[in-house]
Amino acid sequence: MTHDIPRPDAHQALREALRDLCKPFDSAYWQAVDEARGYPEAFVKALTEAGWLAAMIPTEFGGSGLGLTEASVIMEEINLSGGNAGSCHGQMYNMGTLLRHGSAAQKALYLPKIASGEWRLQSMAVTEPSTGTDTTQLKTTAIRRGDRYVVNGQKVWISRVQHSDWMILLARTTPLSQVARKSEGMSVFIVDLQQALGQGMSVKPIRNMVNHETNEVFFDELEIPADNLIGQEGQGFRYILDGLNAERSLIAAECIGDAYWFVDKARRYANERQVFGRPIGQNQGIQFPLSESYIETEAANLMRFRACALFDEGQPCGAEANMAKYLAAKASWEAANVCLQTHGGFGFAAEYDVERKFRETRLYQVAPISTNLIHAYMAEHVLGLPRSF
Numbered sequence: 001m002t003h004d005i006p007r008p009d010a011h012q013a014l015r016e017a018l019r020d021l022c023k024p025f026d027s028a029y030w031q032a033v034d035e036a037r038g039y040p041e042a043f044v045k046a047l048t049e050a051g052w053l054a055a056m057i058p059t060e061f062g063g064s065g066l067g068l069t070e071a072s073v074i075m076e077e078i079n080l081s082g083g084n085a086g087s088c089h090g091q092m093y094n095m096g097t098l099l100r101h102g103s104a105a106q107k108a109l110y111l112p113k114i115a116s117g118e119w120r121l122q123s124m125a126v127t128e129p130s131t132g133t134d135t136t137q138l139k140t141t142a143i144r145r146g147d148r149y150v151v152n153g154q155k156v157w158i159s160r161v162q163h164s165d166w167m168i169l170l171a172r173t174t175p176l177s178q179v180a181r182k183s184e185g186m187s188v189f190i191v192d193l194q195q196a197l198g199q200g201m202s203v204k205p206i207r208n209m210v211n212h213e214t215n216e217v218f219f220d221e222l223e224i225p226a227d228n229l230i231g232q233e234g235q236g237f238r239y240i241l242d243g244l245n246a247e248r249s250l251i252a253a254e255c256i257g258d259a260y261w262f263v264d265k266a267r268r269y270a271n272e273r274q275v276f277g278r279p280i281g282q283n284q285g286i287q288f289p290l291s292e293s294y295i296e297t298e299a300a301n302l303m304r305f306r307a308c309a310l311f312d313e314g315q316p317c318g319a320e321a322n323m324a325k326y327l328a329a330k331a332s333w334e335a336a337n338v339c340l341q342t343h344g345g346f347g348f349a350a351e352y353d354v355e356r357k358f359r360e361t362r363l364y365q366v367a368p369i370s371t372n373l374i375h376a377y378m379a380e381h382v383l384g385l386p387r388s389f
């Protein structure tokens with residue numbers, strides 16, 4: 001091998017710091033967490049204490065004031081180390097809603113505690129069982145009564161609720177029949193989970209293919225102080241959309257970390273494993289899919305850095321963030337498949353980590369936005385085709 005995977009870039013110092021932090025959380029650590037269906041508490045604690053999850057919080061609120069580019073390198077390195085940033089990525093980007101749309105008092109109250117890790121804002125509740133991707137049809141309501149909002153309804157697939165102190169909630173505050181556009185009349189709240197649990201909110205974990213803490217959430221007359229409304233009532237859908245470019249770019253970076261991990265793992269094995277008296281990597285049937293995966297990962301990586309650079313310059317980056325997420329999720333999934341195939345039967349053995357990472361990276365074709373919806377965005381907003389839904 002002539003160079004590292006990924007190749008050295010402008011972020012080496014940051015990469016080295018992350019590699020040092022991730023080193024103790026090795027293959028055995030992540031296997032044990034996966035087997036126990038546990039939460040990587042020690043890893044998330046170390047990451048929080050080192051300040052990495054506060055990368056995008058401005059320095060005036062106790063964060064590091066770094067850009068999306070650097071934040072994406074942090075996420076990439078976690079997955080490249082063999083870990084899974086999906087256990088904690090919400091803490092990095094969920095605060096964006098507060099930062100962009102919260103009042104001065106809300107920012108002063110929440111951001112420093114989120115930056116220090118004292119308060120975990122790992123959860124964001126948007127998806128509902130009966131409406132799925134069609135978010136504007138969501139059924140959860142928040143009705144103003146005096147100095148409180150009363151919430152009723154249900155969410156599904158809400159991640160990290162059990163490892164969070166606060167949750168961002170999107171709910172309808174004005175009925176669909178009373179708004180001019182279906183994207184109006186929804187609002188965003190910050191919910192105190194300790195207070196809400198057992199007093200109008202209940203949580204039911206969903207056992208799933210990945211070791212990912214995700215839940216059904218039920219609201220029955222949950223009362224939220226009116227002060228916990230973020231921004232203007234009725235504008236919540238727009239606020240959530242504002243956060244999606246950062247989320248997509250960060251998740252693209254996680255996929256790129258995974259993709260490089262799979263290529264590296266496979267090329268090492270292909271060099272070592274001898275069958276028919278020669279390394280399997282001598283066969284073009286093994287080489288070419290690996291080459292293809294590497295090429296596609298490098299291309300996705302360029303788009304990731306393009307999306308992040310535009311975001312950091314304050315430029316529109318919807319198309320680039322979507323393309324980065326699409327290319328990266330595709331590259332990581334194809335690399336996962338190639339890596340598993342290269343390992344033959346051993347790819348199925350938990351001790352090689354391939355089957356675990358294979359399961360983990362598959363998620364990103366579906367969440368936080370499914371591949372079809374990226375195509376729908378590109379068709380409408382970039383190619384000028386009629387809206388399909």
Ligand SMILES: Cc1cc2nc3c(=O)[nH]c(=O)nc-3n(C[C@H](O)[C@H](O)[C@H](O)COP(=O)(O)OP(=O)(O)OC[C@H]3O[C@@H](n4cnc5c(N)ncnc54)[C@H](O)[C@@H]3O)c2cc1C
Pocket residue numbers: 123124125126127131132133134156157158159160208212214363366367368369370371372373376388389
């Ligand atoms: C492990 C996990 C964690 C998650 N965490 C969170 C979370 O923390 N917070 C949260 O709010 N949500 C979360 N989600 C939900 C996730 O964002 C949704 O699953 C995703 O947006 C798809 O919604 P759906 O599952 O309802 O699929 P559906 O909307 O039912 O779609 C099913 C399929 O149909 C396709 N489809 C639907 N409409 C169209 C169309 N018009 N054109 C073409 N294809 C279409 C979709 O692409 C998809 O492939 C999580 C999901 C998972 C699996």
